[in-house]
Amino acid sequence: MTHFTAKRLPKQPGPAGWNCLLPAPPPTRVLGEDITADIAIIGAGFAGLSAARRLVQIDPNSKVVVLEAGRVAEGPAGRNSGFMIDLPHDLSSDTYAGNAEENDRVQTSLNRAAIAFGADAASEYEIPKDAFDPCGKINASATPMGDQHNRDYGAHLKKLGESYRLLDSTEMAELTGTDYYTSGLFTPGTVMLQPAAYIRGLAAGLSDTVNLFENSPVTEISSEGPAWKLQSPKGSVSAGKVILANNGHAESFGFFSRRLMHIFTYASMTEQLPEGVLGGALKWGVTPADPMGTTVRRINGIGGNRIVVRTRFTYNPSMTVSNSAVARAGRLHDQKFAERFPILKDVPMAYRWAGHLCVSWNGVPAHGELENGIYAAVCQNGLGTAKGTLAGMSAAEMASDVQSELTQAMSAMDAPRRLPPEPIAWIGANATLRWKEIRSGRE
Ligand SMILES: Cc1cc2nc3c(=O)[nH]c(=O)nc-3n(C[C@H](O)[C@H](O)[C@H](O)COP(=O)(O)OP(=O)(O)OC[C@H]3O[C@@H](n4cnc5c(N)ncnc54)[C@H](O)[C@@H]3O)c2cc1C
Structure with missing residues (x-):
């Protein structure tokens, strides 16, 4: 039996200002029982909610569950500056030469998707x-x-x-x-x-087709025959496939150890x-x-x-x-x-x-199938609103066995490079x- 236990859960420092400007959110739905799903997603930010939307676009009958540790729009997705940018940040870098121009075109077209x-x-x-x-x-x-x-x-x-x-x-x-x-x-x-309004809007729009639970952190992922069981304090989800859309907290479960900054x-x-x-x-x-x-x-x-x-x-x-x-x-x-x-x-x-x-370190996402049926959509680097959306779309397609230009482009990227040991890195x-x-x- 394979186990991944969360060593840490997210803590959000200070209020998410953008979310404070909005009316009170709908009552929280906490996962309070043991349920099953076709696909379970960990995290309701850009990646998690985009993955959920893409999954139900591909198969409207798919049973999709999203587990969010906190409240929707209280995490980074609702506390950023809200620039969803199409062009790479670094067009005019000193390394602008050779196939860098082609790379910029590819990045721009992915961001626009x-x-x-x-x-x-x-x-x-x-x-x-x-x-x-x-x-x-x-x-x-x-x-x-x-x-x-x-x-x-x-x-x-x-x-x-x-x-x-x-x-x-x-x-x-x-x-x-x-x-x-x-x-x-x-x-x-x-x-x-308005990042909190957009993220809440996505969650509200998905509410008819996707089962979203808030204040329901995943504390453990364990194999259960051909399925994965996601344990939360008051209930669990057993699903054939899992998408990790919890950005840096993928490392809290031991994935990409010493490869995420x-x-x-x-x-x-x-x-x-x-x-x-x-x-x-x-x-x-x-x-x-x-x-x-x-x-x-x-x-x-x-x-x-x-x-x-x-x-x-x-x-x-x-x-x-x-x-x-x-x-x-x-x-x-x-x-x-x-x-x-x-x-x-x-x-x-x-x-x-x-x-x-x-x-x-090398500016690439942490992506792909990590274990049989566990897919990553994390490590968005700069431009995380666009890149998180892309990562979620792409993980949903991979989990649904859909091949596309996006999945090809994501699969062609290098893996995140290993960081120096601490405290040197710090x-x-x-x-x-x-x-x-x-x-x-x-x-
Ligand atoms: C102040 C600030 C300004 C920024 N400005 C910009 C900007 O202008 N443009 C831009 O593109 N990007 C910006 N960013 C970055 C951007 O917000 C992130 O890159 C983006 O939110 C990443 O999306 P995500 O869905 O991958 O991850 P997140 O938005 O971090 O979502 C991951 C979710 O997973 C949840 N989670 C974690 N662990 C668990 C668990 N065990 N169980 C259940 N849920 C879990 C978290 O609570 C979180 O809600 C900014 C960030 C900050 C903080």
Whole structure:
């Protein structure tokens, strides 16, 4: 008999600000008995819910169960910055040569397949436009180096035949209401999510066809004849197939041991902005020209008129961070906010939080069939909203024996590379992250 026991369960540091803006969720359904299913999915984030949707698309009669450790949209899927991006982050990297251009095309087309899948779901489940808004995004710069990065990025986009528009400092000020930014690069393919509303919308849309249980962590996976039994504190699911859609927590069961890097990033969201003080457009989102810089959004819709700031990354193999780490990042957010919006100096932050993401050293997902009937859809690296969606779609297809361009592309990727031992990895990763944060400066 094969057993995998969860050494850790997820802990979410701070409130999921986006979820706090929504009405109270429907009552929790906790798994309270022993049930059976064709396929059981662990985790109700982008990967888990996308896998569930793809499974019932492939076979509407399939009995699909999703077990989520916490509440839907309280995990990373509901606590990110909501940029569902089509283009790879690193188009203008120094390694841009040889087949890198072809690789960028493949990555972009895969990300767009995820976005199209999300768009179909948003339309079918009547998810509001404010939660899934295909309005594009801007890569904003605040330094000459960032301006150069935007021009280089634009030149690479041109080579790829992608559309974009460069904005000067005046246009950036007109958009953002601050003269902080010196240039911008608009690309039209990003969808801006209200992540908690999108994730809740997916869960609600699936509720007729998929059996979803919240506050029902899987604590053990064990073989039971040809099936797998997922044990939760108050019940169990026996299923022929299992999809691991619990991102970095796949390692909590012993899968991909020492191959997943557990990274936390941090965000703060303001109280409602006073009316008429900040000029510019009422809604926008900017990613930083330096990927280690600060992401800023102005939202105006579900939950009102607010600014959301995200910056700082830390490597935490313990898969959790302390309240004081959230508070320290919060002080940095306050500084970034004050530098950009001196006119809003009296506006306090309403919510501060951190969230767990998972990357591999060589930037590849952790994917494929791990044991007979156990499939992984984890380790989304950057762009996790799009990559998580893709991973879920692909694992569902593999578990259903469907071959597609997506499953071929995912199967062709390398496996995650092994990390150095601790504390070398901890020291090296955190020193590198801190140095890169300092180097990103005003970005
Ligand atoms: C502050 C912040 C900003 C970010 N901004 C962006 C952004 O703008 N764009 C972008 O693309 N990405 C962004 N990300 C990353 C993105 O949120 C993640 O990559 C994405 O959520 C991964 O999706 P997932 O479904 O694979 O995993 P998750 O969203 O982490 O979902 C996994 C789920 O599994 C559950 N789980 C874990 N263990 C168990 C268990 N034993 N039993 C049952 N359930 C379990 C967890 O509770 C969780 O809900 C950001 C992340 C953070 C924290």
